[in-house]
Amino acid sequence: MKAVRLYIALLLLTLPVLASGQPYRVVTEEWAPYNYQRDGEVVGMAADVVRAIMQRTGDTFPIVMLPSLRATRELQQRPHTILFSLFRTPERESLYQWVGPLLVEAIYPYQLSSTAPIDSLDQLHTAQRITTRHAGLVPTRLEAMGFKNLDKSAVSTQQLYQMLLADRTDIIVGDTDSGVAHYSEQFAIAPGTLRRIPIQLLQASLYIAFSLDSDKQVVNAWAEALEELRSEGELQRILERYQLATPAAPFEGDSCGEAPH
DSSP, rough: HHHHHHHHHHHHHHHHHHHHHHHOOOEEOOBBTBBBTTTTEEEEEEHHHHHHHHHHTTTTOOOOEEEEHHHHHHHOOOEEEEEEEEEEEEETTSSEEEEEEEEEEOOOEEEEESSSOSSSSSHHHTSOOOOSSSSSSHHHHHTTTTTEEEEEEEEHHHHHHHHHHTOOOSEEOOOHHHHHHHHHHHOOOTTTSSOHHHHOOOEEEEEEEEEETTTTTHHHHHHHHHHHHHHHHHHHHHHTTTTTTOOOOOOOOOOOOOOOO
């Protein structure tokens, strides 16, 4: 028994050392055009920015694509974890260390243009069905706004469009305008098929998030590298490659009322 207790005590003593020595890993989720997989490779605007940062810092951390909830869980539980791209909100402020912003984005609901137009928040609250992803910032925010007509059955962003086009839902929420443009091209959705409902449900800045245990010198090095990319115009060139020319603005607890992310 004494030997067992001694072994456990020694193991507990070594856990902080093991955690601090754990290598960094970068995780992300499928959310085009910011981070997504193409031919087995993680690509996208945010992925390009992260690679450009690591090229400047000399880091060679692996980038791993994970399901949304698992990526967030890793950021919260696994030491030395970096996640991109994540909306920085007041609720998340103290949970992570932040590098950014990369850009400011907003989320609006969308409907088929062939259906009766919805133009007010009251109409949105009384719509028959609003479909969003099953978990994440979007459904959490919508619930906080008092929406009782949510269908949280979608497990992917692609499924949102499939359900809307198949008349299995009336409204979808979960993507930025850039994301809608990306998936419209992917699914060959004809121009004018989708209508953006003019109600902004979220506006926030996209950031790179570091687990709280991450070394300050690593976080600061990434922040400095990002500012170099910004000042040299490289960040804007990356945005323009993905037809995202939205300027990034400093975080000021920004949100309007959303990865999904």
